[in-house]
Amino acid sequence: MSVESTARKVLAGDRLSGEDALGLYVDAPTSLLGRLADTIRARKHPSGLVTYIIDRNVNYTNVCVARCSFCAFYRPVGADDGYVLGFEELFRKIDETLAVGGVQLLLQGGHNPDLPLEWYEELFGAIKARYPEFKLHALSPPELLHLSRLSQHPVPVVVDRLLQAGLDSVPGGGAEILVDRVRRRLHCDSKATADEWLSVMRAVHRAGLRSTATMMFGSVERLDERVEHLYRLRDLQDETGGFTAFIAWSYQPPNTELGGAEATGVDYLRTLALARIVLDNFDNVQASWVTQGGKVGQLSLTYGANDMGSVMIEENVVRAAGAEHCMDEAEIVRNIEDAGFVPKRRNMLYDVLGDPLFRSRAIPRRTELDVARATGDTTVPAELSRYPARSRSGKAQRAFDGS
Amino acid sequence: MVPMGEELAAVTGKIADGTALDEQDVRLLVGTRDLLALGTAADDARRRRHADRVSFVQVLDVPMDTAMVEEPLPDQAGEIRVTGRPESVAAAVSAVRAVVARAGAVPVTGFTLADLQGVSGHEAGRLGDALAELRDAGLAVVTEAVVEKLTNPEPVFEVLRESGLTLGCLTLGDAVGETAVPLLRRIATWDSVATVCRSVAPLSRVEPTPPTTGYSDLRQVALARLLVDNIDSIQVDWTRHGPKLAQVALTVGADDVDAVPAVWPDGLGQRRSPREEVRRNIVAAGFVAVRRNGCFEVLDSPDGAARE
Numbered sequence: 001m002s003v004e005s006t007a008r009k010v011l012a013g014d015r016l017s018g019e020d021a022l023g024l025y026v027d028a029p030t031s032l033l034g035r036l037a038d039t040i041r042a043r044k045h046p047s048g049l050v051t052y053i054i055d056r057n058v059n060y061t062n063v064c065v066a067r068c069s070f071c072a073f074y075r076p077v078g079a080d081d082g083y084v085l086g087f088e089e090l091f092r093k094i095d096e097t098l099a100v101g102g103v104q105l106l107l108q109g110g111h112n113p114d115l116p117l118e119w120y121e122e123l124f125g126a127i128k129a130r131y132p133e134f135k136l137h138a139l140s141p142p143e144l145l146h147l148s149r150l151s152q153h154p155v156p157v158v159v160d161r162l163l164q165a166g167l168d169s170v171p172g173g174g175a176e177i178l179v180d181r182v183r184r185r186l187h188c189d190s191k192a193t194a195d196e197w198l199s200v201m202r203a204v205h206r207a208g209l210r211s212t213a214t215m216m217f218g219s220v221e222r223l224d225e226r227v228e229h230l231y232r233l234r235d236l237q238d239e240t241g242g243f244t245a246f247i248a249w250s251y252q253p254p255n256t257e258l259g260g261a262e263a264t265g266v267d268y269l270r271t272l273a274l275a276r277i278v279l280d281n282f283d284n285v286q287a288s289w290v291t292q293g294g295k296v297g298q299l300s301l302t303y304g305a306n307d308m309g310s311v312m313i314e315e316n317v318v319r320a321a322g323a324e325h326c327m328d329e330a331e332i333v334r335n336i337e338d339a340g341f342v343p344k345r346r347n348m349l350y351d352v353l354g355d356p357l358f359r360s361r362a363i364p365r366r367t368e369l370d371v372a373r374a375t376g377d378t379t380v381p382a383e384l385s386r387y388p389a390r391s392r393s394g395k396a397q398r399a400f401d402g403s
Numbered sequence: 404m405v406p407m408g409e410e411l412a413a414v415t416g417k418i419a420d421g422t423a424l425d426e427q428d429v430r431l432l433v434g435t436r437d438l439l440a441l442g443t444a445a446d447d448a449r450r451r452r453h454a455d456r457v458s459f460v461q462v463l464d465v466p467m468d469t470a471m472v473e474e475p476l477p478d479q480a481g482e483i484r485v486t487g488r489p490e491s492v493a494a495a496v497s498a499v500r501a502v503v504a505r506a507g508a509v510p511v512t513g514f515t516l517a518d519l520q521g522v523s524g525h526e527a528g529r530l531g532d533a534l535a536e537l538r539d540a541g542l543a544v545v546t547e548a549v550v551e552k553l554t555n556p557e558p559v560f561e562v563l564r565e566s567g568l569t570l571g572c573l574t575l576g577d578a579v580g581e582t583a584v585p586l587l588r589r590i591a592t593w594d595s596v597a598t599v600c601r602s603v604a605p606l607s608r609v610e611p612t613p614p615t616t617g618y619s620d621l622r623q624v625a626l627a628r629l630l631v632d633n634i635d636s637i638q639v640d641w642t643r644h645g646p647k648l649a650q651v652a653l654t655v656g657a658d659d660v661d662a663v664p665a666v667w668p669d670g671l672g673q674r675r676s677p678r679e680e681v682r683r684n685i686v687a688a689g690f691v692a693v694r695r696n697g698c699f700e701v702l703d704s705p706d707g708a709a710r711e
Contacts (some may be wrong), residue, residue, distance in 0.1 A: 031446060334613065
């Protein structure tokens with residue numbers, strides 16, 4: 001089918017086959033892809049609102065056994081600079097988040113064998129006891145699968161126990177590209193195959209939780225595999241309707257084992273636009289300013305995005321790969337308005353919470369994002385000693401703490 | 404295919420036909436919030452001039468105060484640019500001589516027109532003498548002229564033309580957004596500019612506070628292509644604006660990438676040479692990459708084979 005015919009199908013609101021989508025992705029001019037995506041965005045969001053959330057992106061541990069070759073953040077078990085954040089550190093981060101109007105933590109971390117399911121339950125329970133209204137958008141599918149394997153409980157049981165402890169929603173991290181050939185090459189098939197990632201999300205949605213969906217592109221995958229990824233997400237969304245939003249970002253090569261070159265800005269905008277076109281059952285598409293920078297992040301609003309993502313406050317994973325962009329609430333709002341949209345704060349469910357907060361109360365400007373911990377801080381949280389360790393170094397640490 | 408507003412479509416139709424725009428047309432272009440329509444019209448205009456070719460130049464900056472240092476120059480450079488403000492014509496000439504002696508066949512460029520006017524006492528005759536001395540010393544091109552400082556440009560262009568030198572580009576000093584539009588329109592009224600200058604760099608050399616947005620930058624690039632029809636190239640700066648914005652700008656009217664480093668930058672994470680990186684970005688934007696030198700002479704065929 002010609003690009004023109006495919007474009008007419010998109011404008012008519014018809015669904016595209018994978019072949020149509022690939023043809024459009026490969027052959028359509030960037031301006032046409034943008035125009036089609038923008039048309040769909042305007043249909044779904046005719047009021048011209050562009051949303052964002054004030055939350056904090058916290059990584060509770062960098063210790064990970066998955067060893068994905070594209071990740072610059074993880075540290076192996078026993079590494080000198082491996083860390084686990086303590087409950088008190090997390091409470092302090094929540095206090096700081098609340099002070100700038102934040103409504104949730106996006107809480108993700110490595111697959112740390114020395115953090116059992118009970119640690120998460122106690123943490124979530126403690127947070128909810130202190131901050132009943134504060135939301136926990138936590139634990140991507142590979143982390144839930146890791147906890148299932150560690151605890152020997154089925155994923156639905158793990159999800160249910162975390163839900164009871166205070167889990168509010170699940171981030172869509174760890175999807176990378178949902179094609180096993182790609183996952184094997186990225187050394188991330190052992191943390192979750194494509195089917196496993198999707199089945200965890202299915203369990204999450206069946207438990208009544210909502211989640212986001214993501215895609216990390218530009219590593220080793222082919223264009224047709226990016227398209228396949230989108231169709232796998234679309235199919236699950238048809239089945240469960242549990243995804244609130246789609247977020248794409250480009251692989252960040254610096255400091256990773258895999259290396260290579262980053263996808264270009266035009267690659268990002270084309271991929272974002274195609275996602276908006278294919279994912280016709282997703283209401284919301286986020287811009288990734290943290291990987292693309294503020295300028296291309298803002299241009300995402302012209303290529304299908306209707307959401308500027310999170311203020312973040314803190315970021316560790318992408319920073320480890322060299323990206324150090326920062327946008328505070330005022331900067332996000334300035335960019336939204338400059339592009340001709342109306343900025344609104346939201347929560348994870350995309351309920352509008354109100355107008356920009358910095359206009360009604362004084363909020364200090366922020367020019368860089370915080371990190372999980374200061375360099376050189378090797379504090380081991382006291383509460384860790386309450387949980388059995390699985391790793392040799394973890395057991396040694398526990399024994400040392402107990403002596 | 405996907406409709407833009409009828410009025411805007413009529414204006415872009417005029418541009419395609421080569422029909423002069425009237426005031427109302429310009430107001431419509433400047434006032435539209437439809438970046439995609441504006442960008443598409445600018446892309447059409449650039450493709451009529453340059454088809455799918457995007458040129459780039461690898462530049463080695465040599466500050467005035469290090470011009471005398473006898474270090475080897477990188478062989479990737481397509482232009483060696485003397486930077487900084489000279490204290491006198493003699494100092495400028497000495498710096499150019501020193502760099503030319505090491506440059507081989509690579510064109511040596513340098514200075515802003517305003518700085519050369521400054522050391523010439525703002526007299527046309529003395530400027531002409533200074534330009535002739537610089538040309539004789541081996542200067543190939545005056546790097547740039549800042550549009551805001553060109554209050555009466557035609558006589559200056561005449562002096563330039565008589566000297567045998569040309570201008571690398573016209574730049575906007577610190578104009579962004581609405582203040583840039585009148586400057587772009589002024590350039591379009593300069594009848595003789597095309598005889599001495601090949602390109603316009605529409606994005607400000609100075610990042611204002613707060614910084615410009617991606618939207619405003621692309622709009623400025625697109626408007627430059629649509630409003631300035633008497634200059635061949637619209638230029639973006641790889642170093643100053645960064646690969647991502649520079650690349651996206653190619654889709655809304657820019658056709659030339661300036662300031663690609665001639666040497667690998669310091670720091671971790673650089674896995675490709677600057678030449679391969681810029682080529683990759685140009686191709687990923689849907690264009691054919693053409694390496695040029697500081698005199699806008701093509702150095703490579705599009706497939707990368709050297710012409711030297």
